[in-house]
Amino acid sequence: MNKHHVHLLVTSDVHGQYRENGLANLDAVIAKKRKEDGSVFLIDNGDVLQGTPALDFAADQSDMPHPAIAAMNAMRYDMAVVGNHEFNYGFAMLEQAVEESSFPWLSANLVRETSGEPLFGEPYRLLETEQGIRIAVLGVTTFRIPWWEQPSHIEGIRFDEPVSTAKTWVKHIRNKHAPDAMVISYHGGFAQDLHSGEWLEEHRGENQGMELLQIEGIDALITGHQHRSITENNIKGVTVIQPGSHAKQLGEIELVFEKNSDRWSIVSKQAKLHSPEMEASLAVLEATQAQTDASKKWLEERIGTAVSHDLEITDPLQLKQSGHAYVDLIHTVQMQATGAEISVTSMLSESSPGFKEEITIGDVLTNYMFPNMLVVVELTGEVIKEAIEQSVSYFALEKDDIRVSKRFLEPKPQHYNYDFWGGIAYTVCLDRSVGERVTHISHQGKPLDPKSVYSVAMNHYRAAGGGMYPMLTKGKLVDQVPTRISRLLIDYIKETGTLHGERTHEGMILKKTCNE
Template identity: 35%
Template sequence: MQIKILVTSDIHGYMYPTTYLKRHENQDIGFAKCASVIENVRKNSASEDLVLVIDNGDFIQGSALVDFLFRKGNYQVKELVQAENIIKYDAAILGNHEFNYGRKYQEKINSYRKHPILCANILDDDSKPYMGKAYEIFEEKGVRVAILGLTTQYIPHWETQENIHGLYFKSAVQTAKEYIPRLRKIADIVIVAYHGGFEANENGVATEELTGENEAYELSKIAGIDALITGHQHRKIATFYNEIPVIQPGYAGEVVGAIELEYKDSVITKKTAKLLSTRGIDPNNTVINLLESDNKDTEEWLDKSVGVLDKGFKLTDVASARLHGHPFIDLMNYFVREATGVEIVASSIFNNQQPGFAQMVTMRDIKANYPFSNTFAVLEVTGKDLLAALEQTAMYWDEEEGRIVVATKNGRQRIPDFNYDVYGGIDYTINVSQPQGKRITNLCYQGHKIVPEDTLKIGLSKYRAMGGGDYQMFDASKIISESEFEVSEVIVQVLTQNKKISPKNLPKNDYNVLL
């Protein structure tokens, strides 16, 4: 008997094969293509096989389509969930981004779903699983398979208190150790589906949790687990850890994860882990047709003009912009300043594909440059906190043969692009030739040297203000205010109110990266 576990994860609302960066894309991504891959596996499986399909979280937030549906109000999500139900999931796991639009929105979506949502380690006031179920048992020809759902415990570091009030977040490892012995008594096969990923040690090897955000490697060491599903990090992983198959199926529907277990005479005789690509696959027509009207409205909304800028805000060399500064960064910091009313602000260039802004700005341009549902917040911090944050962001750089390069560690980038912040409203220098932790020099505000005892107000994205990106010097206790509007709405408001913003009119700071 073959047991096939098919997994989507981190779909993030990408139902169509498009990134929405431009019209008429046909990319090798999207839920509709995943649906076709899953349908093909089902058709080609033997009648005695058990095929289980799991979504591993972060389904409802992320793309321009789901952002548009949320903005329409009145929770108009029926077609979205009807499209999801086409796959006939056996279960889904709660992801951290499921909370972004609020509990009422999440619960409305769940009311249309035809499959259970599993999460054992997010508990309500009665210490019971918030979603009602910790696990599900599936039986085929006398073989019982248990799926235990777990979610990263790090959600309180990112999410607003309003969206998680009354919920308690336990370690996934601690929770698994409580459930696995019980499940082994009632099931023949136990699979853990965890919306979280892997930390890595200094040698780049997956290891026990370092922050608590990603506990997958520790999970893989727990006796009694036959297979491990992971997500959250948007990586493509199909491998074995501690002799159990492990998958992580990427981002936005680029692949479907597949774990296959051969089961004979009460023993698993063979295990495989692989990724099934959506490349060249035709999307599921039923999904496409269900969401056709919503997708058309989304495209029209994205093409709506919202303002005009002067020349100079296009990004043609992102690496140079991070290294030397750029009017685009000044502009993003200007938006933060307008939303928060404070002088010291910070922003990031999230990835190397960000286009910057042309003179005529549309909603599509805004979403391309700021794709997240986020707000701005004001932190009250000490000079010591600010220096620590700058030293952390300075770890992005390294020196190689007399050149400044992006730092790597065991073949991986040390600091992700979206965690490299450029500050406005202060003057500072990053001296890459100095040891990490001692790189920031000439740190001044309004002509005065910043000292550890200073009290400062700084404007940041809510994600960073909550400590996102492992900026442990920041946290919710230091937030003193938050902007009312999401970042994209702030950008629209500023562009509408300012007829023409020019690079030469934006505040500048003395920002240098040198050897």
């Protein structure tokens, strides 16, 4: 038989969804694939160690093996690529997770400053089938991590430009191993349309998939980071896949090889996406049961009571237009913890439910799922207005209906980049041009002075300019709170006991036209 099928199965941006409705369900699909003809290899493309309340517990409260790693070991992953969120709980936790893994972690462009060597050893894996077919997989990671991450979490690490790094390594691998197929697994996506080349987002080096496609000698490109579902069989001769997020889909690149004389060559390539329709794998559930039981006990701890339905979230778009008691609660906590005059925050997920009557630790972490740190930045009134203009570009007025602007929906939804400001009142007119919509801003009853400096509490990601807010880097960092914002919320609710759902900050007045 001179033909053989190789199936590269891919997950990306799992974000801690390792049990039911997550990796455990995908494992059943993977097990079925392994019983079919051909060779199967399993790859994760990054961002697996952060994203759920259970992983917050795993990072801080538990000396047990990391549950996501326990699940991946049970599923027999062949490799994983380092994603940006792998650093969210600090490098020590990431190192421990890597040590617990029964598979290697890859990233060619993340290197140690002292030696210049890749962070976790050789950044590629040479896979070989029983038939002698050899497939090289090289890992690379978006190099924008220093713009988003806490400096203490990435100390001693250099983030090299991924395209030039990948080009060097692909040449090295081709020369040294002469693999039958060359694959790049990139924790990053596409800033341009795959067919037209049209720019879909600002060109800031976060998503360099199009540039990677230019590298000579690659057969397939695995991507992620953007949470998109992409299958393309021939972009510049390369097969491309991006398998969504949160283990809702399993990606597959099927490579068909044919042997001529003593050499295997690719005769066809196809990218596919599979949705899990099978029950959760018992092996994965058993491997993570102890950690799940421990985290459940902690997450179910009751810390307070909400006596008003005003803290529940039912309409995210309306919430962004009119403000909400939940948002005001975050402003209050941030300003109280720092003494800042002004606060800025965002709704981190469109599925955030807010708070019902009984509030648990799990409820807080379900709403505030990112381990952001709180900082204080001094900003001029002029920069504050510029940042608010950026935020309110989220809204589009279409036939008198307020909708979400296309730039916050493509190439991926970015609802979390809409910001709420507390400690100030501001008026926005949607019939004005983007960048000129804010007509009035006041602080403590007086117009905000463009030249005066104000102290603003915000998360460290935003302070670094993350999420389309480069203007915030013009400010001066004057304070850092050594406690995650989610923990500050938990402590505040514990101390307060009862939340009444009051609206405590003026916020935005949104008008469709300036004549209203």
